[in-house]
Amino acid sequence: MYAALWRMLPGGPITKALIAAVLVVLVFLLLMEVVFPWVSSHMPYNDVAV
Template sequence: MYAWIWRRLPGAWHTKLAVAAAVALAIGLVLWNVVFPWVEPKVQFDHGVVTGTPSPSSSPGVP
Protein backbone atom coordinates (compact mmCIF):
# COMPACT_ATOMS: atom_id res chain seq x y z
CA MET A 1 0.00 0.00 0.00
CA TYR A 2 2.75 2.47 0.92
CA ALA A 3 4.63 1.64 -2.28
CA TRP A 4 1.50 2.40 -4.29
CA ILE A 5 1.10 5.77 -2.53
CA TRP A 6 4.81 6.55 -3.03
CA ARG A 7 4.59 5.81 -6.76
CA ARG A 8 1.52 8.07 -7.13
CA LEU A 9 3.15 11.11 -5.48
CA PRO A 10 4.50 13.68 -7.94
CA GLY A 11 8.14 14.67 -8.40
CA ALA A 12 11.51 13.34 -7.34
CA TRP A 13 12.14 11.58 -4.02
CA HIS A 14 12.70 14.81 -2.06
CA THR A 15 9.42 16.25 -3.37
CA LYS A 16 7.62 13.03 -2.54
CA LEU A 17 9.10 13.10 0.94
CA ALA A 18 7.97 16.69 1.50
CA VAL A 19 4.44 15.97 0.24
CA ALA A 20 4.18 12.81 2.35
CA ALA A 21 5.39 14.68 5.46
CA ALA A 22 2.91 17.51 4.85
CA VAL A 23 0.03 15.06 4.41
CA ALA A 24 1.01 13.16 7.56
CA LEU A 25 1.24 16.42 9.51
CA ALA A 26 -2.17 17.54 8.22
CA ILE A 27 -3.75 14.23 9.18
CA GLY A 28 -2.16 14.44 12.64
CA LEU A 29 -3.44 17.98 13.16
CA VAL A 30 -6.97 17.03 12.13
CA LEU A 31 -6.91 14.06 14.50
CA TRP A 32 -5.47 16.10 17.37
CA ASN A 33 -7.76 19.14 17.01
CA VAL A 34 -11.02 17.65 15.69
CA VAL A 35 -11.36 13.89 16.10
CA PHE A 36 -9.80 13.34 19.54
CA PRO A 37 -11.75 16.18 21.27
CA TRP A 38 -14.95 14.85 19.70
CA VAL A 39 -14.27 11.27 20.87
CA GLU A 40 -13.04 12.09 24.39
CA PRO A 41 -16.45 12.64 26.05
CA LYS A 42 -17.73 9.42 24.48
CA VAL A 43 -14.94 7.22 25.93
CA GLN A 44 -14.88 6.20 29.58
CA PHE A 45 -11.39 6.59 31.05
CA ASP A 46 -10.43 5.23 34.45
CA HIS A 47 -7.96 7.73 35.85
CA GLY A 48 -7.14 5.55 38.86
CA VAL A 49 -9.32 7.45 41.33
CA VAL A 50 -11.95 5.17 42.80
CA THR A 51 -12.88 6.69 46.17
CA GLY A 52 -10.97 9.96 46.07
CA THR A 53 -8.96 9.15 49.20
CA PRO A 54 -5.16 9.01 48.91
CA SER A 55 -3.34 5.77 49.58
CA PRO A 56 -1.32 5.55 52.83
CA SER A 57 2.01 5.49 50.95
CA SER A 58 1.31 8.89 49.39
CA SER A 59 0.62 10.64 52.74
CA PRO A 60 3.35 13.11 53.76
CA GLY A 61 5.29 12.26 56.92
CA VAL A 62 4.55 8.54 56.81
CA PRO A 63 7.68 6.42 56.29
Protein backbone atom coordinates (compact mmCIF):
# COMPACT_ATOMS: atom_id res chain seq x y z
CA MET A 1 0.00 0.00 0.00
CA TYR A 2 2.76 2.45 0.87
CA ALA A 3 4.55 1.67 -2.37
CA ALA A 4 1.41 2.54 -4.33
CA LEU A 5 1.12 5.85 -2.46
CA TRP A 6 4.80 6.55 -3.07
CA ARG A 7 4.37 5.94 -6.82
CA MET A 8 1.34 8.29 -6.94
CA LEU A 9 3.29 11.24 -5.56
CA PRO A 10 4.81 13.56 -8.17
CA GLY A 11 8.50 14.48 -8.42
CA GLY A 12 11.75 12.90 -7.41
CA PRO A 13 12.58 11.11 -4.15
CA ILE A 14 13.25 14.32 -2.18
CA THR A 15 10.03 15.95 -3.37
CA LYS A 16 8.08 12.79 -2.62
CA ALA A 17 9.56 12.65 0.88
CA LEU A 18 8.62 16.28 1.54
CA ILE A 19 5.08 15.78 0.25
CA ALA A 20 4.71 12.61 2.32
CA ALA A 21 5.93 14.44 5.45
CA VAL A 22 3.45 17.27 4.86
CA LEU A 23 0.64 14.75 4.40
CA VAL A 24 1.55 12.98 7.64
CA VAL A 25 1.52 16.30 9.51
CA LEU A 26 -1.85 17.25 8.00
CA VAL A 27 -3.40 13.92 8.98
CA PHE A 28 -2.00 14.28 12.51
CA LEU A 29 -3.44 17.79 12.86
CA LEU A 30 -6.81 16.69 11.50
CA LEU A 31 -6.95 13.88 14.04
CA MET A 32 -5.91 16.09 16.96
CA GLU A 33 -8.20 19.03 16.13
CA VAL A 34 -11.32 17.32 14.76
CA VAL A 35 -11.55 13.57 15.22
CA PHE A 36 -10.24 13.00 18.74
CA PRO A 37 -12.27 15.84 20.38
CA TRP A 38 -15.42 14.54 18.70
CA VAL A 39 -14.76 10.98 19.88
CA SER A 40 -13.87 12.20 23.38
CA SER A 41 -17.24 13.92 23.76
CA HIS A 42 -18.96 10.58 23.08
CA MET A 43 -16.92 8.51 25.53
CA PRO A 44 -18.60 7.35 28.76
CA TYR A 45 -15.82 8.57 31.09
CA ASN A 46 -17.08 12.16 30.63
CA ASP A 47 -20.22 11.34 32.65
CA VAL A 48 -18.65 11.28 36.11
CA ALA A 49 -20.81 11.75 39.18
CA VAL A 50 -19.42 11.59 42.71
